[in-house]
Amino acid sequence: MWLLNICFILPGIPVFAEPPVVEEVLGVLGMDKAQITELAQGQPVAYALSEESSDELGAGVVWYTQTPLTKVAGHLRLTYPDSLDVNVTAHGLLTEHGGVDSLASVVLSKKEAQALLDAEPGEEFNLSTDEIISLQSVIRTPPKAIEDAVGQHYRKILFKRFEAYRNGGTFALAPYAREDDMSSRPSQELHQAAIASAILARYFPALHKAWLNYPQVLPPGTEETFPWVKKNVEGRSAAVLRHRVTSDWNGGVLVLTREYYAMHSFNSSQWITGCLPYRDGTLVFQQIHSYTDQVTGIASSVKHVVGRKLLKDKMLKSFERLCYTLGQCR
Secondary structure (H helix, E strand, O other): OOHHHOOOOOOOOOOOOOOOHHHHHHHHHHHOOOHHHHHHHHHOOEEEEOOOOOOEEEEEEEEHHHHHHHHHHHHHHHOOOOOOOOOOOEEEEOOOOOHHHHHHOOOOOOOHHHHHOOOOOOOOOOOOOHHHHHHHHHOOOOOHHHHHHHHHHHHHHHHHHHHHHHHHHHOOOOEEEEEHOOOOOOHHHHHHHHHHHHHHHHHHHHHHHHHHHHOOOOOOEEEOOOEEEEEHHHHHHHHHHHEEEEEEEOOOEEEEEEEEEEOOOOOOOEEEEEEEEEEEEEEEEEEEEEEEEHOOOOOOOHHHHHHHHHHHHHHHHHHHHHHOOOOOOO
């Protein structure tokens, strides 16, 4: 007992590393006192995040559950499909040695293939000018083989996008060609989202720096994967490429996800997901910054209101899915 007391008294020699005060973490996440109090009801609480550009939508969700931390962390660590993902119809992992075959399950319908073949600069598809031009080479394919040829060519486009990001980070992402010689730049959007990551800057400064400057080497103890998913987005099938990084956090886990390419409907997004011990259970949180041209232009403020609601509804649906997975919903 005497020795234990000495450990507490001597400065600079703590017995245990102090975990972050969860209420402080919630404040850093952007929640106010009323929202923090609301967590005690056991239902996910959604709230707005600050937005820095006209094409940005931001939202957060936090949930307090009496599920043990180890069980929640185990589910959040699942690489693919993400435990908070919905509407996924196919999924896999990209690897450099796996090549285009890593995307073999990304199969296009006849309608999707034809639409891609007719793609032009605009918002129907997220493609660079060079990618649109390259699709014209498929036109010479015999009609009976056109569907497979377009699918194979599009898988090559996806893999080149993966290689560009893997070797050059967000700075290497080609812009999407829009009408009137305009473009959308996921590189700028994702850099902006990374800069605004207060939770990383406060508690994971080394990871924050590496995330900003990827492919800078990630800190020891982190793991990364490159999942892809095919899912229904706004009633259309869409291929989405992701970069996922996980790190331990006081018995819980922090998960960073970049969606650095999406086939249509949105340009890019960043998710920060995590869990920490709280009271007699676990606190689960997620923040999403999503970027879409659909909320810009005329009536942008109204579009943002609608867009935020849709984003929050989607996130709450994801948390409901997690709730059932954990056996906490009846």
